[in-house]
Every structure is written in C-alpha cells, then in structure tokens.
Amino acid sequence: DIWRRNTGFSFHGDLVLPIRMGEEISLPFVVEEVRRFRGQVEEFTGQEIWDDAIEESIHVYNRNRRLAERLYKMRRENPGALDGLSATACLVAGFWMRREKHNELLHGLVEELENGNISQEGKVPLLVSGSVCTTPDLLELLLELGADVADDDLCCGHRYFDAYADESASPEEALAKRLWERVNCPAKHQCIEDRATRLMRQVEDSGARGVVFYLQSFCEPHLFDIPYLRGRLQEELGVPSLVLESELQSFSRGQLRTRLQAFIETIRGV
Template sequence: MDVQTIVDECLELWRDPYPHLARLREEGEKPLAVFCSYTPEEIIHAAGFTPVRLMGAVRTITYADAHLQTYCCSLARTDLDMALAGELDFLEGAVFVQTCDTMMRLSDIWRRNTDFPFHGDLVLPIRMGEDVSLPFLVEEVHRFRRSVEDYVGEAIWDDALEESIHVYNRNRRLADRLYKLRTTSPGVLDGLSATACLAAGFWMRREKHNEMLHELLEGLDTGGQPGRERTPLLVSGSVCTTPDLVELLQELGADVVDDDLCSGHRYFDNYVDEADTPEEALARRMWGRVNCPAKHQSIEDRVEHLVRQVQDSGAAGVIFYLQSFCEPHLFDVPYLRERLQKELDVPSLVLESELQSFSRGQLRTRLQAFLETISGV
C-alpha cells in the first residue's frame, strides 16, 4: 500500500471511527473501550480484547444531559450519549481511570445506566512520580489485572503479558520515529498525516497498527526535497477528537511539528521496562511518564517539558486546545503561557472546544488571526 493511501485511510478513520469499531465486532474481535492514556492497555490486550479509545463525537446531546451537568466536558457527555443511545453496543465494556471529577462520576453513571458485560476502574494516586505513590500504583495494576482475569475466567499469564508489553513498546518506538520525522526530515510527512496515522491506532489491534506504521515509514522518501515553508506550531491539551484543528492549520499555511496531547505525544511517552516483572514495569511506566494535569506534580516539570518540546521542534507558536470546563488543563494554562513568553518569546493561543456546538468557521477565524500575529502581518 502506498503512503498516500495509508494516510487517507487513517484520516477517514479519525473522522469517524465508530462504523469501523462495529465491524471489528462483526469480524470476531472484542473491542473494550478506554478513555485515558494512563490505562495499562497491555493487560487488556493480553486477555484477548482489543483496546479502543473513546474520544467523543461531534453531535447533539439527547440522553446524557439527564445524567451529567452541562458544565461537564463534552468528551464525557458525548461518549455517554452514544452509549445511552445504543450506538456503542459493539463494545465488550469500558475501563475508567480516575483522573478528573467528571471521569470519576462518569464511571458510576456508566455502570448504573448501561448493560455492558465488563466494567473496570483504575484508581491512580494523585501524587504521581513520587516514591510514596509507586507501591500503591503497583498494587492497583495488580488489582486491575485480577479484575480482568475474573471476568474472562482464566489467568493472564506473565508470558502473554510480556508479549503484549513487547508489542506495545514496538508501537511506541514506531510512533516516536513517526513524530521525529517532522523535525529531522522536514517536508517528508506533514503534521496532519503524522497525527492521523498515530490516532488510527486507537481503533485497531496493536499488531496491525505496528504493521501499518512500519509500512508507512519504509515507504517515505526521507531524502526528498522539503515542501513549501510553513509556520511550525505545537499543540498542547487533552485530545483532538477530529482532524479539524490540524486540517485548518495546514490550509492556513501552518504545520503541527509536535504536540503535548494525551492522544498524541503523551500517549507513547516512556517505555515499559521489559527486564522488570510485568506489573512492576507497567506501574513504573505510568509513574515515570509525563504527567497529565489531572495528577499532582510540580508545575515546573510541565513547564520544563513543554519548553523543551518547543525548543526541540522549532515551534514558532503554541496552541492550547482544550475542552471547555476541563479545569485541570485550564488551571495550568496561564502559568505555561507566561513562561513560554518570558523564556522563549513564543506566543500562544487558547482555544476551547465543545463537541456538541463545534464551529469550524469560528475556529478558522481565530487560527488565522493568530498566524498573522506570528508572521507580523
């Protein structure tokens, strides 16, 4: 398959993954929903399920408002709305990670109001990255593994878990190569294509995604001439449910050269140590990776990480793309923007999105104004 065909198929999947997920069930796979990049997907994979990421949808809310307040984020509301409407009946169940208040309450509401066979919860310590929290996290990974074993009625052997860890580590290495191409070989692969090819993996078996990424990377001409010059940008936030943001930036003459998204760079950050015992290794990866704003850690760590990303990628500006009412992310933004301006003289833009009232036209206007500010027009 040629590179453009792979990219086009990934973009189509990113725009609307749900028909594809329904087909997975028809083909004999058992899709199990996850909502968060902290989920130890290797355990789910080793048990024979296909972990799939739910990231909301652009839709009008019909059922969810009876259960979640309108000031809850649209990711939770639209996912719940699809479940209550019966549009996610192809799922085996769902796994919830206790990060923010909305996701913790969504787990309770989901359990009480849906009939999926499996319901899993993962309780993470608030103070991630500190010595005091690691033993708790190891025990929680162990408890989650046992809950999956109880559901399937058989043990998840260490051999199977180690194989899944190997598969996912390969995926992280391939994703890292994919992302680095944008700075090491400018013009070979644009930000829209790279992000789409990473996102597509959320909705397929990891082995298949590995094969796809390998084929894509082997098919790219890294010795080709760079394309026309574009304004390099970095996007920070939680998730990009649709390609609209990156597509619009490309149409306006910019390119996303890196991101700080939990559906992007943060998803594949850090590897699982394959020399360690599986549960300890999975816990250590979560414990040592770049923290989500919903977890307590010195904000200096986030600042230093973001500053380093901007410097390494050569980004001329940062777009904070956030879900409306996402308090953990919104709390961090003023300080992050201030430090980016002071230390790097890099401007930033804050965009808030609601999936139930998404406006591509308004988004385009604000992006165009920001790019004109950067270029001095």
C-alpha cells in the same frame, strides 16, 4: 460511576491511580492497582492471564511507541515530510486495530518516509498542547491557513509514547512503573515547572513558532496551568500562544478559522 451508569458494557473495571504520581510513596499503590485490575479481568473472562502473555504484549506496545517516536522525530528534523493531520491519523489508527498490524503498517510508513525525498513546504510550525484532539477540523484548518503541527503535547499524541515499559521487570511492576513515571496530565499533581520545562523543550526541538492550547471546556486542571505556561513561553522563548476551548466536537468552524487565521498572521507579522 458516570461511565458505569451510562455505558452498557458487560465489564467495567476502574484502574484508580493516585493524585501524586511520580513519588516513591505512591508506586506500591499503583503496582497493587494493576494487580487488582488484572484479577478483575481474569474473573470476568474466566481465564488466567499468564505473565508470558503480558510480557509479549508489553514488547508489542513498546515497539509501537518506538515507531511512533521515530515518526515524530523524523517530522521534527524534516518539516514537510508528513503533515500534522496525516501523522495524527496514522497514530490514532492504532487505537482501532491490533497493535501487531499497526506496527507493520507504521514501520512501512516510517521506512518509506525516511528513505524518500523531503518536501519543504514553508508552513508556519506550531505545537498543539492539551488533553485530546477529538476532531480533525483543527488540524485541517491549520493546513488550509498555511500552518502545520510540528509536534504536540496531547494524551493521544506525543504523551502516548513518551515512556516505555521496562521489559526486564515483572509484568505488573513494568506496567505500574510506566504509569507512575510517565508525563501525566494536569489532573495529577506534579510540579508545574517540570511540565513547563518539558513543553518549552518540545517547542525548541520542533522549531514551533507558536503554541495552540486546545482544551475541553470546563477542564479546570488544564485551565489552571495555562497562565503559567503561557507566561513562561512568552517570557523565556518569545513564543506566542492561543487558547481554544471546545465541547468535544461541538464548536463553530467559522469562528475557529477566524481565531486561527489571526494568530497565524500575528506570527508571520502580516
């Protein structure tokens, strides 16, 4: 309702997802929601959305996610190949252009980086976890301070390409099942142990020496998880963490620099 009342778009559709995702009882509901949403779009445009068109779109988006996965995998295996700020810019660019064009550009970049010479920069590898990173300031400051984002756990980053739609299933079922089984944000009730295990695996795979939890202010679902996640990281991996809260793009760059610098120096043992 907030979006509906405060935006002037000619079309507004809600894709309502159940709180308890990943459980068998909720999958039929998600399938029906996708089907209902499809009908809303058809009614608004006055055109039928054919299964063939959805299947082609699924194929294009799956390719986009595979290319993004290759990019992240290469960065984990070859630190310094592409810094976190540039990698994020490459991924987010796809949200502002047709995926076919983004696939073309992303494929060219990945091929060039995989066949090029890798520069080991010796920066402190970190992992950023949260919902979305709405400003490049955080990533820019990390680079300035001698650190870099080796991997992330963000809605607009790693979690975006964490699951693929099944191209052998019917279009509506494929889209619904991807939504249903993918890694969800804390707003959906799933086992917190699963999220902690996944986060720790990412830390180990990327070689991250610290985790920065970058959260939107007053986002209680994320904040509720933080004590448990920080405890597991410290106790089982000996990996320190830092919690930052931001009101979208409203924060003090100087204050952010001070906290990040202190955190990085702690990791280095300065």
